Amino acid sequence: MKPTTKVINTPKISSFLKAFIAAFCFIIVLVSCAEKSGKISLDEARARTQVIPVSQGIRYQDSFTSARAQLRRLVTDSNFLGRKFNLPNAETFNRDAIALLLNVDSADGIRVYLAEDEKGLLKMVLVPVDKNGKDIITQLIGNNTAVRIPGISSAYARPGDGQVVENGQVCPPCEIGK
Structure with a gap:
């Protein structure tokens, strides 16, 4: 007797289904790697x-x-x-500007300097500091471009200069808790 070979017909998976499965797996990986709370870790x-x-x-x-x-x-x-x-009563800085400072290598905190701009207005200048309280002067962002908003001037750091955070929203109108 001659052995018989049985051929099993497997259904072909369409390229669309393959792409869908790959995309689904990619999304699952992204979701599982994302921060769950959106909060910055802290001590x-x-x-x-x-x-x-x-x-x-x-x-x-x-x-x-x-x-x-x-x-x-x-x-x-x-x-x-x-x-x-x-x-001013206060100055507000967005979360991204604060994160930018805290994400600097060796940053352990933020120092706020009171300063005066060319027009004589009081400004708050934020600088990352290391665990010894020493200012960390570095490039915070690589691209010196800004969004143009009519009526609002933009300042740029010159190439080679370190960068600090300054352009906060000056108050009033603001009061703590209101």
């Missing part, structure tokens, strides 16, 4: 050393506002403070 005990109750923050802000008003009354040249110390 809560270390963060706790710099957290205060909002009521204390409001008292600090009220005290500053009051002292600024008192200083304006005491200075004989009423325009001097407006020209030289146009003090």
Whole structure:
């Protein structure tokens, strides 16, 4: 007797189905690798050393506002403070700008410098610092281009200069908790 070979017909998988399965697997891999909460990891005990109750923050802000008003009354040249110390209540920086600073190699925190721009306006300049509190001056982003928004000027770091974060949204109108 001669052995018989049985041929099993397997259905052909269409190229569309192959592409669909590959795309589905790729999406599953991407989803499984994505951050689940969207939160930045942190050491809560270390963060706790710099957290205060909002009521204390409001008292600090009220005290500053009051002292600024008192200083304006005491200075004989009423325009001097407006020209030289146009003090905002606060300045807001977006999450991406903060992440950019914290993502610098060896960054352990952010230092906020009070500064004055060419027009005499008070600005807050943010710089990453290492664990020893030393400023880290480096290129934060490689491409020195910006989105053009009518009426808003853009500043660019020159090639070779380090970069810092500055263009926050100045307040008022803002108050803690409101």
